[in-house]
């Protein structure tokens with residue numbers, strides 16, 4: 001009886017402590033939006049509160065590189081689904097990006113620009129020098145200046161424009177590494193579901209470059225677009241369900257994951273692989289995304305351990321080698337970035353809203369320069 005009472009009180013105490021800790025964590029979670037402006041300023045997109053409609057174009061403290069960083073004068077940056085997920089007002093996002101307010105007040109990962117300065121330890125920053133034209137991944141790239149450790153930066157090929165280079169990093173890496181995860185071989189049949197977004201347009205072209213026969217799944221208005229980037233076959237998902245066809249695929253590169261394990265398994269070859277690349281892009285809302293995460297990362301992957309067909313999940317890695325390869329493919333004209341539209345920095349909030357609506361074609365790029373002032 002006494003043990004029971006002690007257990008009851010301990011559970012109640014733990015519960016109260018957790019609620020209290022959660023409450024403290026919530027109220028102490030803040031960001032640097034109220035920090036004073038000192039010295040040089042720059043224009044940047046600032047995220048002080050959650051909500052895609054609450055972005056500000058603001059004057060902030062100019063980015064300053066640490067000893068191990070380079071300072072980049074940003075010439076172009078591109079948007080990814082991740083940027084939208086980070087600022088949407090959802091309880092799930094708040095768990096990762098800051099409970100009460102977004103912790104990071106800068107936005108944007110993909111960057112292309114010129115090295116303006118290097119920290120005191122240039123070796124640590126990848127031996128770049130002022131004037132070098134670079135592209136890659138950094139933090140807070142929707143700004144006139146950004147800093148980077150250099151680990152995610154490579155030299156920009158001379159014939160590739162800043163806009164094109166900025167469109168490559170996260171989407172290009174995700175497509176390339178996902179196709180590798182699918183162990184894609186020349187001559188194989190590959191289906192790309194969600195073929196017209198940032199990742200899909202790279203996946204179609206890279207799969208073609210690697211010698212695959214590519215089927216692209218997209219909506220009616222994008223049929224010509226996927227044909228123009230090399231798809232051998234197209235399926236309009238508004239009219240036809242690819243999982244009900246008689247075709248069999250060696251690799252399904254799935255950007256949408258809107259079909260069940262059994263439906264996709266049906267159209268995989270005996271030893272086929274379904275690569276779980278994404279949950280449907282920026283347009284997918286929280287409940288739907290969580291359903292797809294549960295249905296794919298847990299159910300489909302779990303069930304595939306009992307079958308010869310595999311369902312593989314991966315996280316995109318920032319790799320210099322892969323960025324160089326992607327830059328070379330652009331330089332050689334083997335891959336061409338699909339850029340639906342470019343926006344000036346002042347209009348970046350509009351671009352984010354377009355991405356959030358879920359039907360961007362290829363990439364949305366923000367150009368940044370004197371004219372953006």
Ligand SMILES: NC(=O)c1ccc[n+]([C@@H]2O[C@H](COP(=O)([O-])OP(=O)(O)OC[C@H]3O[C@@H](n4cnc5c(N)ncnc54)[C@H](OP(=O)(O)O)[C@@H]3O)[C@@H](O)[C@H]2O)c1
Pocket residue numbers: 080081082170171174193194195196197198199200217218219220222237255256258276277278279280281282283314315316355358359360361362
């Ligand atoms: N694994 C990783 O580490 C990693 C890294 C980066 C990104 N991702 C994920 O990859 C996914 C794709 O990213 P993204 O940048 O390409 O997104 P995006 O640019 O927003 O594109 C999403 C695409 O999905 C298409 N789509 C929507 N509903 C569809 C359906 N029912 N069937 C077929 N296509 C449909 C849309 O085409 P329509 O306009 O024709 O509908 C759109 O082109 C996202 O979920 C993202 O989070 C994963």
